[in-house]
Amino acid sequence: MAAAERTGEADGGERAVKIACRNVWKVYGPKAESYFPDGDGRSDDPDALVARLREDGLIPAAADVSFDVRAGEIFVIMGLSGSGKSTIVRCLSRLVEPTAGEILLDGENLLRMDAKALTDLRRHKMGMVFQNFGLLPHLTVLENVAFPLKVQGVGEEERRAKALEMIELVGLDGRDQAFPRQLSGGQQQRVGIARSLCVDPELWFLDEPFSALDPLIRRQMQDEFVRLQTMLHKTIVFITHDFLEALKIADRIAIMKDGRVVQIGRPSEIVLNPATDYVREFTEDVPMVRVITVADVMERGEAAADGAPEVTPEMTLEAILPHFADADSPLTVLDRTGAAVGRVTPKRVLRALAEHGEAPARGDEREPA
Missing domain, CATH: 3.90.1280.20 (CBS domain Like)
Known part of the structure; x- marks a missing residue:
């Protein structure tokens, strides 16, 4: 199914920006903030600043990253290990604290939120799925899926009903009383997906969610993911290193290298018109x-x-x-x-x-x- 069909984008229309990165940096090392006195991350020469940081022994894991993610879009961030893709998705949720820049959700800068507002945002507006399933082994499928609602203080009957709805949505109806150890890897990841959807998030972050699965199960989960997006129309940031996976699910792709974004575009734009030799090598085995x-x-x-x-x-x-x-x-x-x-x-x-x-x-x- 074409990406535009999944999102319901109208011909010639452009969806509103839901979340935006503006000149975001994540630098590891002593006194990293001192290199960004204004805090906005803007630099007349980002390449020179990266070189200076490295010369001074600091590590720019994400450097001057800027992009927009539109409402209802699947925005895929790709790159080799160490490219910064996982760092930047964690910056979006402030699981990793950016060193400088802006992250705007519906125009509001998340980096200015206090701890209480940020916690409330994560509980009610963000869903997260990671490579390791992160299930609580002593809880049943139902209890795992309902756990975010329990944290929110939702009543038992309401959270049970919502959890069962999500379990059915991901194709695990009848397994609600099973424990994680009784499930296959693909089933465990479905539980993780159901749990992340239980709070009906506006933003859905997925960091290589299928990379630990066997190839056949991985393809099945990709199909399941596309099916869910067709129904739910979430705003999604999806991390992967697999270009064929990106082709299957992405509306647009950002390619990262050494902490920098080197190209953003539709899958066909990136493959047919690579901006750098790195992008060309990254996509050279993709079936046209x-x-x-x-x-x-x-x-x-x-x-x-x-x-x-x-x-x-x-x-x-x-x-x-x-x-x-x-x-x-x-x-x-x-x-x-x-x-x-x-x-x-x-x-x-x-x-x-x-x-x-x-x-x-x-x-x-x-x-x-």
Whole structure:
């Protein structure tokens, strides 16, 4: 399913910014704050400041990080180990205290919140899922899922009903009285997801939640995650080092290296137009059929013939290739209102794949009239 379809974004519309990083730094070492006298993290030359910090023996784990996450968006942050991706997601929730910069939630700077307001925010507006499942072994599935509501002071009957609802949502109905040791890894992670959703968070942070799972279970959990987002439309920051995982779930991706964001864009933008050699190497093994979309290859304007199969701009070439298995006639492209906005032909598809090394160019590439 295309990202825009999951989020319900309207054609041509842009969702409001839910949470934003502005020049965020996390520097480990003595007197790190002294390098940022104004506290806002702004620097005329961030590269020079990073070099100076390292020369002085400090570690800039996150350096001048800025991005916006829109309401209902899955924003994926990627990078190799040590790139700063987990540091920055912890800064967003202030589990790690940023050294400088701003983190704005609906326009309010979280770094100015006192401890009580921050605790209240985490309890009511944030959900978090981490690689290690973090379940309490002496509690049942039901008790684990209901635990955040218990912390909030919600009554027993209400939290039980809400927990059972979340357990059913993640496909574990009937296992509410099981203990974590009686569950598989995938089931335990489903409990973690249900627990994080129990407070109905506005923001959902997931830090490599599926990386400890076996490949088959991991794919199943990715499918489950996409299904849940289709229903819930949460604002999500998702950390991973797996580009294929990012392709499956992301609306937009930020690539990090050495604490810096080096590129932000839609998956197809990053793969087709890498900003640096690092990004190019990071994405070089990605199958183009999973990246290139109808919007990248379509002819805008004239639709295909009446009765032609219909596709949408967000669909990948992988999704539309079966249409060409038994016929080589063009497909009609429909926008979100159902209006025909163009067509896509087999030659356009082949040309796009050939340009990126995944298909041979075949004969004359001129388009039919």
